[in-house]
Structures are given as C-alpha cells and as structure tokens.
Amino acid sequence: MLKSRVNLGKRSYEIIIGEGILSQLGVTLKRLAIGTDAFIITNKFLKDKYGAKLSRALLKEGFNFHFKIVADSEKSKSIQTASMVISELAKFSKEKKVFIIAFGGGVIGDLSGFVASVYKRGTNYVQIPTTLLAQVDSAIGGKTALDLDLGKNLVGAFYQPRLVFSDVDFLKSLDNKQLASGMSEVIKYAAIKDKKLFSFLEDNSKKIIAKDSKALEKIVASCSKIKAKITSSDERETCGLRTILNxxxxxxxxxxxxxxxxxxxxxxxxxxxxxxxxxxxxxxxxxxxxxxxxxxxxxxxxxxxxxxxxxxxxxxxxxxxxxxxxxxxxxxxxxxxxxxxxxxxxxxxxxxxxxxxxxxxx
Ligand SMILES: NC(=O)c1ccc[n+]([C@@H]2O[C@H](COP(=O)([O-])OP(=O)(O)OC[C@H]3O[C@@H](n4cnc5c(N)ncnc54)[C@H](O)[C@@H]3O)[C@@H](O)[C@H]2O)c1
Ligand SMILES: [Zn+2]
Structure with a gap:
C-alpha cells in the first residue's frame, strides 16, 4: 500500500494506492469518521462486476449503503442527471450521517464531486477511481464538473474529496483503448515532471500493457504524487503551477x-x-x-x-x-x-x- 497526501490545511486528504486493497476500505473509512451511510454513485457495469466486493468491504465495518446507478456515458455529466441523483440522495439521507462514494471513472467522479459540492452546501465524498485516467488524474485535485450543450465542463466547483482510494486491481478489466487513454496522461506526467518515470515507461511497456499489478501500482503512485504536489500548491490554478498539467x-x-x-x-x-x-x-x-x-x-x-x-x-x-x-x-x-x-x-x-x-x- 502506497500513500500520497494533498496538503490543503483542514481540507487535506490521503491518496491510498495498492493492489487488492478494496477489502480494507471499510477500516479506512471508519478511521476517517466521515459518516455511517454511504451513497454510492456508479454505473451498471461496475456494480455488476465489483458491487458485491465493495458491499462486503462496507458491511464488514457496519456501514449502511445504497447504490445509485447512472448511465455509462459522458451524458451523465448533465444537470438533469445531477438533479435526479440529488433527489434520490435526499430521500436516502433522511436521519442518516451520509457520505458519497464516487465509484467509477472520470465521468462518475466529476458528477459525484459536483453532487457532493452542492448537497447541503457540501457533503463528504470519497473517490474510488476505477479507470487509469481517473486514478492518475481526475479523482485527485477536486475539480468537479458537469457539461452543458454549449460545452464540456462548463458547470462545476472546486471541492476536494476526503479520500482517494485507488485499487489497481480494478484496472485489470479495462480494455486496451481505456488503458491507452490513461497512459496518455501518465506519459504527460512523466514528460513534464518525472524523468525517472519516463525511463520506466520506456523500459516496461510490455509489463504495463499486460497490466502487471506492480507496474501499474508504480505508475499510479508516481502520477498521484505529482498531481498531489501540484494541487497542494496551486489548488485553483491561480498561481500558474497547475498550468503545466495542460x-x-x-x-x-x-x-x-x-x-x-x-x-x-x-x-x-x-x-x-x-x-x-x-x-x-x-x-x-x-x-x-x-x-x-x-x-x-x-x-x-x-x-x-x-x-x-x-x-x-x-x-x-x-x-x-x-x-x-x-x-x-x-x-x-x-x-x-x-x-x-x-x-x-x-x-x-x-x-x-x-x-x-x-x-x-x-
Ligand atoms: N476532474 C478532473 O480533474 C478531470 C480530469 C481529467 C478528466 N476528467 C473527466 O473524466 C472523464 C473521462 O474519464 P474516464 O476516461 O475515466 O472515462 P469514463 O468515466 O467514461 O470511463 C470510461 C469507460 O470505462 C468504463 N470503466 C470504468 N472502470 C472500469 C473498469 N475498472 N473496468 C472496465 N471498464 C471500466 C466506464 O464504464 C466507461 O465505459 C471526462 O468526462 C473528463 O472530462 C476530469
Ligand atoms: Zn487530460
């Protein structure tokens, strides 16, 4: 298990990275003490594939939870979907100490982060990213977003999660196109900030493409560290540091x-x-x-x-x-x-x- 930290005073949080760590999610959440009732936003594919394991990890530590399924599409980053999710969240959260779990790729992460930022003027949320792109990029840094017909990511807020929990085992079920899409961001991090990572990517392509757990853990940890450091010093892209991520x-x-x-x-x-x-x-x-x-x-x-x-x-x-x-x-x-x-x-x-x-x- 590897860790990085986004340092933002009272809004600081940990990024936990590892192979097969889902079973430890309950204990980690209990230690955080952010609520007892999890509202899990995900899609059907991920619930079918990993829902039982996620449920077990939560049940083991006595958490109550509810799955909210949204469509598997960028279209879920819409005001209509957010509104539907918020209504269901409001029903679920009555007399409960609720927190949100974003369980999915960048689409689920951006939508869930937005919902968390506005529900009751800010509700605790945790990112459990399941794509490489989400583990190395979108789950970290607190940019939440919805799209409008006029353009992508036009609605949103900066709202930091309380934890990013990246189990590289999820990446095993990504298809080649999704893995390559995440690798593009990994190459970006290496090119802008990490010479050693760049050489690692040059020397270990076979292992990475074959989704070797240790190699994936290494790249997710290296990129998370870079994004955590940049976010800690330039949370809102105001002093220029975060610009290099572009x-x-x-x-x-x-x-x-x-x-x-x-x-x-x-x-x-x-x-x-x-x-x-x-x-x-x-x-x-x-x-x-x-x-x-x-x-x-x-x-x-x-x-x-x-x-x-x-x-x-x-x-x-x-x-x-x-x-x-x-x-x-x-x-x-x-x-x-x-x-x-x-x-x-x-x-x-x-x-x-x-x-x-x-x-x-x-
Ligand atoms: N907030 C940020 O800082 C930030 C940064 C970069 C990108 N983004 C946003 O992220 C989104 C793209 O994220 P993405 O590439 O993760 O796309 P995505 O969330 O659409 O996921 C891609 C596909 O992979 C599937 N999937 C997810 N986990 C899987 C798994 N473990 N195994 C198999 N399939 C799986 C999803 O169901 C989906 O079909 C865009 O909306 C983009 O705007 C946000
Ligand atoms: Zn990008």
Missing part, C-alpha cells in the same frame, strides 16, 4: 471539440496535442530533435495515435480559439525544455501553431 491539452481539447467529442477520445486527443506541443518546443529551439523523437516514440509504444485523421486544420484552429483556457487574445502553451522540464510560452504565432498541426496531420 501539456498537450491546448491542441488536445481543440481536437476533441473539432471532432464533436465523438472522434478521438480524451487520451488520444491529448497524445496528438503532446506531439504538436513537442513540435512547437522544437521549432522554438527549447528541445532538440532527438528528444522530440523520444517522446513521440513513447506515445506510439502505448498504441496512442501520432497522426490525425479526418479533422480539417481550420476546425482545430477555430476550436482552439474557443478553449476556456484561452484568455482574451493571448494564447498559452505548455512546452517542454527537456524531459521533466516545462516552459510556458505565450502568444505563439498562428503560423507556428499551424505548422505543428501539420506535423500531426496524416
């Missing part, structure tokens, strides 16, 4: 938006965005070609795309201007100046951006 995301978000969110998934879009950012870094002479090729090769090693198909450049450029991180007329790119080293560059010229998008165009 490496690959400026063009990545534009690719997702330009494809109407049904082309490339988030991880694939971020991979393409990282390759574009690497190309920009090289054009601005922050890194040499050898290093650029090293990052691109790592992305390819994990089955992530390096060439963009079927989305016109004009659409990506247009979407890039609508990115919510794009403030006024100034653009802002997180670029690399080495493995584990970043440089924030503002006002990159449109010509350069176009050249980098050309680099990823198939």
């Amino acid at each position: 490496f690959g995301h400026t063009i990545g978000h534009a690719i997702e938006a330009a494809g109407g969110y049904c082309g490339y998934n988030h991880g694939q879009a971020v991979s393409l965005g990282m390759i574009a950012a690497i190309d920009l870094s090289q054009r601005l002479k922050l890194i040499n070609q050898k290093l650029a090729v090293r990052v691109e090769n790592l992305i390819k090693l994990y089955g992530l795309p390096s060439k963009l198909k079927a989305i016109p450049m004009a659409k990506i450029i247009k979407a890039h201007y609508h990115d919510k991180k794009f403030s006024g007329k100034e653009n802002k790119f997180v670029l690399l100046s080495g493995i584990g080293k970043t440089r924030i560059v503002r006002n990159v010229s449109l010509d350069l951006i176009k050249e980098s998008i050309k680099k990823i165009s198939g």
Whole structure:
C-alpha cells in the first residue's frame, strides 16, 4: 500500500494506492469518521462486476449503503442527471450521517464531486477511481464538473474529496483503448515532471500493457504524487503551477471539440496535442530533435495515435480559439525544455501553431 497526501490545511486528504486493497476500505473509512451511510454513485457495469466486493468491504465495518446507478456515458455529466441523483440522495439521507462514494471513472467522479459540492452546501465524498485516467488524474485535485450543450465542463466547483482510494486491481478489466487513454496522461506526467518515470515507461511497456499489478501500482503512485504536489500548491490554478498539467491539452481539447467529442477520445486527443506541443518546443529551439523523437516514440509504444485523421486544420484552429483556457487574445502553451522540464510560452504565432498541426496531420 502506497500513500500520497494533498496538503490543503483542514481540507487535506490521503491518496491510498495498492493492489487488492478494496477489502480494507471499510477500516479506512471508519478511521476517517466521515459518516455511517454511504451513497454510492456508479454505473451498471461496475456494480455488476465489483458491487458485491465493495458491499462486503462496507458491511464488514457496519456501514449502511445504497447504490445509485447512472448511465455509462459522458451524458451523465448533465444537470438533469445531477438533479435526479440529488433527489434520490435526499430521500436516502433522511436521519442518516451520509457520505458519497464516487465509484467509477472520470465521468462518475466529476458528477459525484459536483453532487457532493452542492448537497447541503457540501457533503463528504470519497473517490474510488476505477479507470487509469481517473486514478492518475481526475479523482485527485477536486475539480468537479458537469457539461452543458454549449460545452464540456462548463458547470462545476472546486471541492476536494476526503479520500482517494485507488485499487489497481480494478484496472485489470479495462480494455486496451481505456488503458491507452490513461497512459496518455501518465506519459504527460512523466514528460513534464518525472524523468525517472519516463525511463520506466520506456523500459516496461510490455509489463504495463499486460497490466502487471506492480507496474501499474508504480505508475499510479508516481502520477498521484505529482498531481498531489501540484494541487497542494496551486489548488485553483491561480498561481500558474497547475498550468503545466495542460501539456498537450491546448491542441488536445481543440481536437476533441473539432471532432464533436465523438472522434478521438480524451487520451488520444491529448497524445496528438503532446506531439504538436513537442513540435512547437522544437521549432522554438527549447528541445532538440532527438528528444522530440523520444517522446513521440513513447506515445506510439502505448498504441496512442501520432497522426490525425479526418479533422480539417481550420476546425482545430477555430476550436482552439474557443478553449476556456484561452484568455482574451493571448494564447498559452505548455512546452517542454527537456524531459521533466516545462516552459510556458505565450502568444505563439498562428503560423507556428499551424505548422505543428501539420506535423500531426496524416
Ligand atoms: N476532474 C478532473 O480533474 C478531470 C480530469 C481529467 C478528466 N476528467 C473527466 O473524466 C472523464 C473521462 O474519464 P474516464 O476516461 O475515466 O472515462 P469514463 O468515466 O467514461 O470511463 C470510461 C469507460 O470505462 C468504463 N470503466 C470504468 N472502470 C472500469 C473498469 N475498472 N473496468 C472496465 N471498464 C471500466 C466506464 O464504464 C466507461 O465505459 C471526462 O468526462 C473528463 O472530462 C476530469
Ligand atoms: Zn487530460
């Protein structure tokens, strides 16, 4: 069992990472003393696959619980679903000391976090992330979100969980595409902050792709540590530190938006965005070609795309201007100046951006 900690004064919390640790969930929750009645938000697939084990872990320590099933889709991050979940939560929580468990990937985590942030002006919640992306990224840091028709993640609050409990055993049932999607964020962390992790990813791809528990535990722990540290110093992305987590995301978000969110998934879009950012870094002479090729090769090693198909450049450029991180007329790119080293560059010229998008165009 490995641990990291998000240090935010009274709102500090632990991230517990391990293999087969679900059976210890009850004891951990009891120690936290955040409530006796768990309202578990999940989807049907996860309840069918892991619900019995989760129930046993809670029953063993005398917790009362209720499963709330939502649809397995990004569409669950909607005001309508949140409203339905809150109504059921209100019925369940009568005369109980309730806390929420987000049991699922990033969709469930974002929805549950939002519900927790508004129910009774803030209710305790725990993240039990079940995808690699959620374990290394979305479950940590307290960004909660719902989508609107006008765009993704437009409604939300910063609201920290009381615990993140990452059992890497859940990752065994991910399909290759979901694993690769999470690996894109793992590569991002290594590229921006952790040279050793980068080499580990280069040397252990077979083990990781085969979902070897120890290898998964190592990458989840390394990434959690980075995200915990960054969140502890820049909770609300106000002093710039958290910005580096957007490496690959400026063009990545534009690719997702330009494809109407049904082309490339988030991880694939971020991979393409990282390759574009690497190309920009090289054009601005922050890194040499050898290093650029090293990052691109790592992305390819994990089955992530390096060439963009079927989305016109004009659409990506247009979407890039609508990115919510794009403030006024100034653009802002997180670029690399080495493995584990970043440089924030503002006002990159449109010509350069176009050249980098050309680099990823198939
Ligand atoms: N809050 C944040 O900081 C943050 C950061 C990054 C992404 N996000 C959000 O996260 C979401 C994406 O998260 P995601 O990639 O986890 O997607 P997801 O939650 O949709 O999960 C992907 C798929 O994997 C399935 N799944 C979950 N656990 C599984 C398991 N153990 N075995 C097999 N299948 C499993 C899900 O049912 C789903 O079909 C997006 O909505 C994104 O906006 C939030
Ligand atoms: Zn991301």
